[in-house]
Amino acid sequence: MQQESMSFDLLIVGGGPAGLAAAIRAKQQAAAAGREVSVCLIDKGAQIGAHILSGAVIDPCALDALLPDWKTRGAPLTTQVTDDRFLFLSENKARSVPHWLRPACLDNRGLYMGSLGELCAWLAREAEALGVEIYAGFAAADLLFDTQGGVAGVVTGEMGRLRDGHPGPNFQPGMHLLAQYTLFAEGARGHLGKRLEAAFELRAKADAQSFSLGLKELWQVPAAQHQPGLCLHTGGWPLTDAVGGGFLYHYGDNLVAVGLVISLAYKNPWLSPFEEFQRLKTHPALRSHLAGGTRLAYGARVLADGGLQALPELVFPGGALIGDDAGFLDPARLKGIHGAMLSGMLAAEAAVKALAEPRGTGVLKAYHEEWRQSRLYKQLSRARNFKPSLSQGPKLGALLAGIDQKLLRGRAPWTLHKPTDHNQLDPADEHAPIAYPKPDGQLSFDLPSSLYLSNTQHSEDQPCHLHLKAANLSVDFNLPTYAAPEQRYCPAGVYEIIEEAGTPRLHINAANCLHCKACDIKDPTQNIEWTPPQGGEGPVYGRM
Template sequence: MERESMEFDVVIVGAGPAGLGTACRLMQLAQENEKEISVCLVEKGSEVGAHILSGAVMDPRAMAELFPDWKERGAPLNVPVSEDQVLFMTSDKGAASIPLMLAPGFHNDGNYVISLGNVCRWLAEQAETMGVEVYPGFAASEILYHDDGSVKGIATGDMGIAADGSHRDSYMPGMELHAKYTVFAEGCRGHLGKQLIKKFELDKGCDPQHYGLGFKEIWDIEPAKHKEGLVVHTTGWPAAKGTASGSYLYHSDNNQIAIGYVVPLSYDNPHLSPFDEFQQWKQHPKIRHYLEGGTRISYGARALVKGGPKSRPKMSFPGGLLVGDDAGTLNFARIKGTHTALKSGTLAAETLYEALADGAEGKSDLNAYAKRFDTSWLNDELHKWRNFGAYLHKFGTFIGPALAFIDQGIFKGKLPITLSDPIPDYECLKPAAEMPKIDYPKPDGKISFDKLSSVFLSNTNHEEDQPCHLTLIDPEIPISRNLPLYDEPAQRYCPAGVYEIVEEESGPRFQINAQNCVHCKTCDIKDPSQNIVWVTPEGFGGPNYPNM
């Protein structure tokens, strides 16, 4: 069966804030100028928001620019931040309060505690009302090119392929979506965005991108412990020496809190388990206090970008753009990426509309996008905080934050230096024999939990009889290299129990439980041999987050 094709002016891959911001702004411009533009947006989640995970405290600046009447329209920004607290966990029981003047990135006056999944669902409604065709459950699995090498569009994945490669009775070929311009808004470590960066050498002259692994749980807590709008950030214990992990606890509405933990993927000890660090952190009295007597109702994990402007690739190429965290626009110092992604999308839309109006027919390199970006408040904000991640990575848990305070608190980000951070995260691991083993406490089933019970709460599901979407370049490397050298760290860095070393009579075997995958992309990032390549599974596969 041959693939059918459809033609659009613009195809957008990914229904996060960047992709939806692009779609909404494009249609606004078309309506304002009484022009017709065809826009199609595909999303691999079973519904818009199903794969969206973020803290999240949202700066509403970009939203107010896109929809000045967002409150009247009913945007789900309902919980204004009422109080900020920053704590340094000195030990498993001790904590010291950090004055906000020493933590300039954590001032949240005017911001909102949100569910980013619900914000994206609302943005999708606005887009559809304006005429955008939104197709959830269709994973963009392939980039299509013209004969001259420019991007032609994308193809969605085939459905109904069995694990052995044969076609099941339900087989349906993917659809080709052709466009004058294609926008890639897949989020952190986008499967197709990574290919584009390599093909067009978009990262030439850049530092490698750097990443963190972020966890999130939602809890129903006792009403007496709830304080709507309270925002708490912590650092310190239980982070391993030299690893500047951080965490958050946000009080939303309806007696719910969102808690989470971020582990930089530049850590060096292969025995470290980010999931267990998170579970251990919850046992600190300052956190456990809120959770005791409560009920955990959701769990998820997702990688995030933190390299800053020095790691951001060129965002345009013949026939399309990278936006949001496909390009690395998150402000790691503020732990905020929603407003930056949304703004990058609106800037992209203005560039695309201009190109379409000029009749460029997809041949333009869209260099005007960089000019718009560089003269925007988005670039000003990211430039101000450009050294934050490098301070922590290069100087560690104590000196790094002190230098960041001097840079931001005293010089307001205007020091005439831009630090380089040239070592990719996957090269940071040291041999297991050289690093101390970490004895994590067993979960108690009340505050801390195991991976499998956590994955259950993510509502993750994949069709079992399909090709594995966690592919190995060389199937021998996990046992021949990673196991003897690094005690195969995949069995610990994966937050969903996907990777196991199974001992058999013939020797150890590397097992991939792909059904558990929450699409966090950590394996694609942290594997020390860069041997694991994440590709899109069959449509609808993955987590189904209700309100993350």
Template sequence: MNTEELLAQYGPREAMEYDVVIVGAGPAGLATAIRLKQRAAEAGSEISVVVLEKGSEPGAHILSGAIMDPKALTELLPDWKENGAPLNQPVTSDDFLFLSETGAKSTPHALLPDCFKNDGNYVISLGNVVRWLATQAEALGVEIFPGFAAAEVLYADDGSVRGVATGNLGIGKDGEPTDSFQLGMELVGKYTIFAEGSRGHLGRTLIAKYKLDAGKDPQSYGIGLKELWEVTPEQARPGHVLHTAGWPLESDTYGGAFLYHLDNNLVELGFVVGLDYANPWLSPFEEFQRWKLHPSIRQTLESGKRLGYGARAITAGGILSLPKTVFPGGAFVGCEAGYLNASRIKGSHAAIKTGMLAADAAFDAITAGHQHDELVAYPAAFESSWLHTELQQAKNFKQWFKKGRSVATLMTGIEQWLLPRLGIKVPPWTIHRKQADHLYLKPASECAQIVYPKPDGKLTFDRLSSVFVSNTNHSEDQPAHLTLKDPTVPVRINLPKYAGPESRYCPAAVYEFVGEPGAERLQINAQNCVHCKTCDIKDPTQNIVWVTPEGGGGPNYSGM
């Protein structure tokens, strides 16, 4: 049954009214909520704020490297250190290696571009920081509803956004209500702020409806895969930051890797592959596993133990791909819009800053008696902020990699090392992208097949055992949230032309071609999904559409 039929039989939905509705309890959404309450307290007024979070708790779906620049957090909560924010490990040293299959060359620190320097930053678990931010928001009176997925945008008669509806519960695999069926509820507000993270399901529909990306470069994404390890005390180097480029990726493929040392003998390591890669035989997950076998990496991990795994898409197009961030009744903040600085491999400071700017605009508009219009003060404030300058400096970073790793390395050095030393903050030239990531995939017959080593279960692992340590769970008695516009396309087009790339680009073994040659079918193991959104982005026929499962489903990351 579709929504209209369910409403006709079970409706109407319960509605709750707020001044501001926020979708997503990540750093951007929580910063928005906190700033709104701060402004109300300063003015001696009241403002009602609710935050919806599809994960089982704030932080459950948060995945990031992560090194945090505390600049925006200090603006939002100047006493964060005294109040116990889990920024416990300052960065103590930086290293950048260019890897060959067996060797490594280190970049002298004096020649390291400023974007790769981390003085004053912290190695963190962003999930833990988000959990702490949630406690700060709740202490200010923000209502947070974990386990509630915003599944539908609600529109007023004039076409403006008036809120969102949560997903229905108790729908069986056949699409029919079960005995436990419960209709979703409506949360309506004067303004709705969308902070779903990269490739947000609702954000995607809003961009299309309002044509918010008109005149912009096509958005570009990466997939980031991460593991959390406990290493021996002899291998622990608290605060040490290592980035690598080169092997195992080919020189025409954008990507790189990181290894960050936390306190308590914990190490975060991850691998990023640009989703504009061309070879359909490439598997980002397998490239990550292969990278761990390099002598410069395995020496840290040997005798250690893997504790966690996860994967998430990264919005990496930068300021040239930034859509219009406001529309009637709402706004985008954080990675929903694409404020991540790919050159710095950092987005949490941008998420917090944009959340604050959107909150200021929304509070001022509500105080002036406005609702459901465009918060034009928000993009104006962004354009005069330090974040705008920072992103302008990095505007060409991803684009240079389409010209090869050597050119990209040279130009990153010029733009982010040489020009700043000449007093030039923003490169005087602009390099544009021309097509979306999925269009770069070549037919399998034109590409070299990649044979990956089998996992050893000690340093390298398969996808199913990795999903297990992500604590991913979905109710099996619900419709698959990974939907196909045309069920015939995977076998009719993707398999013969691209060798079934969905079986390789998915980092969670969701997509599997089964059956005898000539009689294959695509099996979708939706219960494995870690909500990375890669399939929604990279599918060459754009036939896969990711929709929200029941709230509370998905990964339950701990310490990530």
């Protein structure tokens, strides 16, 4: 069957904040110049926002620059942070850290809380009103190259291939989407972004990217205990030997977002991020906010938080990386939405300029130059030592990070580095297994009931989208060395060691996958490769 093709001036892969901001800015710039630029955006989620998950406390500076009248246009950000707290937790107690003792990067007052998924759905409507063509449910599966070796577009994923690899009765091949320039906004650990980094050696001068795993639930609580505008962050318990912290935000219609962010550089292979999150909610300091409420949704996603020294080269022949596909999150503030949007806007401006010239003459060079002069670059420069400092451990790391941000204000004359996440695990026999408490069904819950709330759906009769480079490596090496940590670091129960006739085997429950990418990052042998399933499949987060 012959593959169809469509051609555009600018193609954007990914419907998160970076991609949507880029699409809107491209149309704005073209209109200002009196030109017509065709812009297409594709996203693997069933609808824009379906695969989007963030805390989310949002710095509105990028929205102010993109759509200055966003409030009157009806953007779904209506709750401003008015009460900003930070608690350091022990197992049963909490100590409040006053504002005067915190570095400025931890001040969230005046920012906005809400659903990033809803914000992206709103941005998509704004983009379509400007003439952007948006196609949800289309995953970018492969890259297209021109005769000079530059990126010429992408191939969308096939539909209807059976589990054995053969085309089914409803098989449809992928479509070739061609463009003068392609911006990749797949989010953290984008599978095409990985290939682009390798193909064009974009990471030759950069550190390995580092990641954290964020787990989140959305609750609706009784009106009497709702405190709109309260932004609460925690450090300490339950993460006694890992770096991370909790969050709890009151916003909207009696909604509370609660979650845990944990660095994937942790060492104890017995640790389960999902179980640590369930423990966090039982702490007295958080219990009072959730008691009597109803849990509405659950999800998980990695975030790229390596900072400035982990940013790859941004441009390559035919395109550029934007948003978390590159890693613009400010690790000191743990804020990435405004950085993703600003990067997308800068890349779009460069693309519109480049489209006025013969292809290849500019190679989007203006994007890199403008980024180096931007406010965002200055922010990331000040935060560059934050994550490497934290890698020294929960207590010493917090002290060093505090010195860097509070006393030195991010202006230390040195730049620290950290090792990659996947090679940090200790052998299992160096740690005692962790006995996690059974869920109480009121504040803490089991994984199956949590997955149900993620609305995750995958067709069972399709090839597995989680590829093992070596089929038996998990059983032959991970199991005896690390007690098969993939069973615990995955927040969706995708990986399971089962025995058949007394022989262990790794079973992959691909239908459970939340597309968080933790397996692609944390596997100690880098044996697992995440690829997109059929377009539109996966979680449907909606209000997350």
